[in-house]
Amino acid sequence: MVPGPGEPKRYSDDVREAPSGRWRPRSMEVRPVRAHELDELGVLTVAAYQDLEGGTDLGGYAGVLRDVAARASAATVLVAVDGDVVIGGVTFVPEPDNPYAEELQEGEAGIRMLAVGPSAQGRGAGRALATACVERARGRGAIRVALHSTPWMSAAHGLYESMGFRRAPGRDLVVPPAVTLLSFVLDLTDR
Numbered sequence: 001m002v003p004g005p006g007e008p009k010r011y012s013d014d015v016r017e018a019p020s021g022r023w024r025p026r027s028m029e030v031r032p033v034r035a036h037e038l039d040e041l042g043v044l045t046v047a048a049y050q051d052l053e054g055g056t057d058l059g060g061y062a063g064v065l066r067d068v069a070a071r072a073s074a075a076t077v078l079v080a081v082d083g084d085v086v087i088g089g090v091t092f093v094p095e096p097d098n099p100y101a102e103e104l105q106e107g108e109a110g111i112r113m114l115a116v117g118p119s120a121q122g123r124g125a126g127r128a129l130a131t132a133c134v135e136r137a138r139g140r141g142a143i144r145v146a147l148h149s150t151p152w153m154s155a156a157h158g159l160y161e162s163m164g165f166r167r168a169p170g171r172d173l174v175v176p177p178a179v180t181l182l183s184f185v186l187d188l189t190d191r
Contacts, residue, residue: 028125030132033068033077033089041079041089042066048088048115052152059177065113075100078132080116080125087120089113090129092136102148102181103171109137111147114156126159134163134186143189148173148181160184 033041045065049058058065071077071091075098080088093100093110104110111133116125137145147165149156164186171183 027082028087028123028128029081030078030128031081033072033079037079037086038068038072040086041077042068044086044117045089045113045115048117048121051118052150065115071100071113074098075112076136078129080120080129082120082123082125086117087123088116088125088129090115090133092133094136094140094142102146103173103183104146105144107143108146108185109133109140109142109144111145114147121155126156127163130159130163134188138188143187145186145188146171147184149184151180151182157182157184160186 042065045068046058046062049062049065068077068089075094076092078090078092079086091100091112093102093104093112095101096104096106096108098104098110100112101110102112111130114126114129116123116129134145145165146168147160149160161184165184166186168183168185171185173181173183175181
């Protein structure tokens, strides 16, 4: 059964081995974050970014990552939960004039701050969260989905490319102190 608009999507396939060799959970749900999960997702997001090579010194960005309530008030924050445990989250940015948009162009939606807790990585949560964002973008009539990623997020790059995202070097950004954010774009008009 396919969930209707606004209903959470449940991923309840039989347990199977993920490409990483780890096991997926029996049941994973992707849905909008709930008020009691905001702080938990903030801590998880900071931990996921700090766990990355190159991510140990997040500076002031750690506060932005931690402030899920601010993101949820302006954009859509989705979580992946396994039972009652938050294992990941993402911010879906619906249009270019949203305060969380990163250089989105007309007709585009964006994906920001995708994070899966270090202990839950490799279980399909990142793909489920990114897929939920792409589905929301399609539902809103977006022509493309765009995102930025740091050079050291190589596992995420592989995920995005496997979903049809393509590198868009002309849209890369450089943020202080001197971090290049790599641009990826998914064209929704040819699907």
